[in-house]
Amino acid sequence: MSDIIQLLPDVVANQIAAGEVVQRPASVVKELLENAVDAKATDIKLIIVDAGRSLIQVIDNGSGMSQTDARMSFERHATSKIKTADDLFNLFSNGFRGEALASIAAIAHVTLKTKQENQELGTQIQINGGEIISQELISKPTGTSIEVKNLFYNIPARRNFLKSNTIETRHIIDAFQRVALTYPNINFSLIHNDNEIFRLPTGNSKLESGNLKQRIVNVFGKKIDEKLVPIHEETEILKIGGFIAKPNYAKKKRGEQFFFVNGRFIKSHYLHHAVLGGFENLIPHGYHPSYFLYLTVPPKSIDINIHPTKTEVKFDNEKDLYAIIRSTIKHSLGQYNVAPVLDFEKNPSLDTPYEYKNKDINSPLVNINPEFNPFKNEENSKSFFQKKDLNPSWESLYASVENSETEKDNTSQNLFDADIENSGNSTFQIHQKYILSTIRSGIVLIDQNAAHQRILYEDFLKKITVVGIGKQQLLFPKEFSVNKNDTQIILDLKSDLENAGFQFDILKNEIVSVKAIPASLKEDQIINLFEMLIDNIKNEVPNSNFSQFDSIAKSLAKSTAIKKGTKLSIKEQEEIVNNLFLCKEPNFSPFGKKTFITITTKELEDKFNF
Ligand code: ADP
Ligand code: MG
Numbered sequence: 001m002s003d004i005i006q007l008l009p010d011v012v013a014n015q016i017a018a019g020e021v022v023q024r025p026a027s028v029v030k031e032l033l034e035n036a037v038d039a040k041a042t043d044i045k046l047i048i049v050d051a052g053r054s055l056i057q058v059i060d061n062g063s064g065m066s067q068t069d070a071r072m073s074f075e076r077h078a079t080s081k082i083k084t085a086d087d088l089f090n091l092f093s094n095g096f097r098g099e100a101l102a103s104i105a106a107i108a109h110v111t112l113k114t115k116q117e118n119q120e121l122g123t124q125i126q127i128n129g130g131e132i133i134s135q136e137l138i139s140k141p142t143g144t145s146i147e148v149k150n151l152f153y154n155i156p157a158r159r160n161f162l163k164s165n166t167i168e169t170r171h172i173i174d175a176f177q178r179v180a181l182t183y184p185n186i187n188f189s190l191i192h193n194d195n196e197i198f199r200l201p202t203g204n205s206k207l208e209s210g211n212l213k214q215r216i217v218n219v220f221g222k223k224i225d226e227k228l229v230p231i232h233e234e235t236e237i238l239k240i241g242g243f244i245a246k247p248n249y250a251k252k253k254r255g256e257q258f259f260f261v262n263g264r265f266i267k268s269h270y271l272h273h274a275v276l277g278g279f280e281n282l283i284p285h286g287y288h289p290s291y292f293l294y295l296t297v298p299p300k301s302i303d304i305n306i307h308p309t310k311t312e313v314k315f316d317n318e319k320d321l322y323a324i325i326r327s328t329i330k331h332s333l334g335q336y337n338v339a340p341v342l343d344f345e346k347n348p349s350l351d352t353p354y355e356y357k358n359k360d361i362n363s364p365l366v367n368i369n370p371e372f373n374p375f376k377n378e379e380n381s382k383s384f385f386q387k388k389d390l391n392p393s394w395e396s397l398y399a400s401v402e403n404s405e406t407e408k409d410n411t412s413q414n415l416f417d418a419d420i421e422n423s424g425n426s427t428f429q430i431h432q433k434y435i436l437s438t439i440r441s442g443i444v445l446i447d448q449n450a451a452h453q454r455i456l457y458e459d460f461l462k463k464i465t466v467v468g469i470g471k472q473q474l475l476f477p478k479e480f481s482v483n484k485n486d487t488q489i490i491l492d493l494k495s496d497l498e499n500a501g502f503q504f505d506i507l508k509n510e511i512v513s514v515k516a517i518p519a520s521l522k523e524d525q526i527i528n529l530f531e532m533l534i535d536n537i538k539n540e541v542p543n544s545n546f547s548q549f550d551s552i553a554k555s556l557a558k559s560t561a562i563k564k565g566t567k568l569s570i571k572e573q574e575e576i577v578n579n580l581f582l583c584k585e586p587n588f589s590p591f592g593k594k595t596f597i598t599i600t601t602k603e604l605e606d607k608f609n610f
Pocket of ligand 2 (some may be wrong): 031034035100101
């Protein structure tokens with residue numbers, strides 16, 4: 001039989017590689033912008049026509065290329081950025097695989113114009129579908145311009161896969177913003193169909209953070225300006241800079257969430273979760289915080305996936321980074337008086353696992369007036385819900401609870417029955433859903449389910465991490481089956497679950513056999529609880545102790561909390577009311593739902609006067 005193996009022609013190989021590098025117009029944008037940055041440009045202009053289908057052009061004032069290099073740049077594995085294997089580990093530029101230009105040229109009509117500073121004339125090269133059509137000398141200013149026309153013209157399948165212009169443009173803008181935010185010291189502009197969408201001049205601040213702030217404001221609009229809180233932390237394993245937006249800037253849509261690690265934009269679900277942890281309970285359910293965080297870690301401690309289109313990284317010590325980020329954010333929100341400190345000091349897994357070098361750990365400022373007693377009558381101080389106009393703010397609630405260690409015992413009674421004239425009930429249940437009580441300034445309506453979840457959650461968290469939960473042996477083991485994947489999750493949680501009062505084995509065929517459960521749990525809640533737990537864990541962060549305790553406490557709280565539709569005795573109602581306001585974070589359920597609302601007498605009066 002004759003030989004049948006052949007080498008692929010370069011053009012075909014490049015087309016195949018192109019599929020990897022270039023998924024959509026935005027991928028071209030990313031590659032070209034990064035090349036311009038690597039060429040030390042200080043001014044970079046991106047021009048787009050028809051969401052990049054007709055034209056993507058990047059013009060820079062960088063180093064430019066010699067005639068030979070201009071031609072070489074379209075060869076596969078042609079790069080000026082790596083000479084030895086060692087360079088791979090000390091990489092400060094963006095590209096290095098030398099594949100982008102070759103790939104792009106294989107699937108589009110490309111015109112390159114480039115000139116170096118010391119050259120009289122520049123070079124222009126035309127390449128269509130990987131084939132060089134022409135090369136000539138031209139006159140042009142120093143720098144490089146690359147025009148990419150008719151992307152995917154020779155790969156109809158790809159072209160047909162492109163989404164609507166709106167979506168492709170969105171991707172292009174995302175790619176542009178990421179690069180622009182990575183390099184606040186470079187001027188960028190973006191012109192789409194002849195409209196200038198972004199003009200991002202560099203700042204004139206002497207401080208790097210000032211320029212970064214200006215860049216963020218130029219990209220996202222003036223509204224974000226006074227909402228930005230600077231972040232700064234320096235430890236041996238991680239340096240953090242950048243900004244977060246205050247909780248009241250949180251948005252319904254996700255999007256303004258940026259991590260840069262050692263000068264590269266990355267995505268990390270894990271670190272994102274750490275940031276969310278920092279904002280815990282300050283942002284209502286369904287809203288997303290904005291953040292622009294610039295992390296620096298020792299290069300050896302990360303593995304940036306070198307796949308050109310991937311933005312994921314792997315950190316050696318991600319648990320530590322998680323804890324540092326989370327507490328830094330909490331710290332900063334506290335320091336700038338945005339929020340009080342919310343950490344559960346009792347959770348040992350959250351102990352900051354690093355040394356603050358030569359530095360006192362300053363407690364974030366929570367303004368507590370030692371004289372202020374929210375629970376006293378009016379002549380002493382304003383009522384607690386009146387302190388900040390009509391809205392009970394977090395600070396006032398928190399300060400009052402925090403402040404009242406010694407008052408805890410009489411707190412709740414005073415707070416809630418001060419205004420009750422007759423000796424009747426101090427609480428009422430409404431439609432077996434809400435508990436109504438009066439307060440000096442008006443009324444408070446408590447969601448019984450959300451409030452009870454909050455109470456139980458804090459209680460469980462404390463017990464799991466510190467005290468341990470009492471357990472009850474089951475007469476007969478409760479058995480149920482789960483899938484393979486979930487078996488692993490449950491196994492991983494075993495010791496935590498045992499702390500929480502469970503005792504179980506995993507039998508053959510993914511059968512879970514539960515022998516003992518926490519004292520407060522009912523037998524018929526077991527399956528539901530495990531399902532919820534697995535679900536929570538899947539949606540949260542792997543390998544974080546905190547998250548596991550947290551998930552267990554949350555799931556237990558949700559399963560065992562009093563449901564809507566449950567009739568409560570006066571005593572039970574009062575217990576909820578009292579215990580809720582002894583919680584560290586009474587405003588929200590562990591899932592971010594509001595636990596209560598207040599209506600002031602003034603608001604009631606207004607309603608009657610209309
Ligand atoms: P890589 O960036 O991985 O090296 P590319 O295919 O993106 O590979 O680019 C190949 C080479 O072309 C680069 O290494 C660089 O030398 C040169 N080059 C590309 N774009 C520019 C530019 N805008 N200015 C100067 N040189 C460039
Ligand atoms: Mg490149």
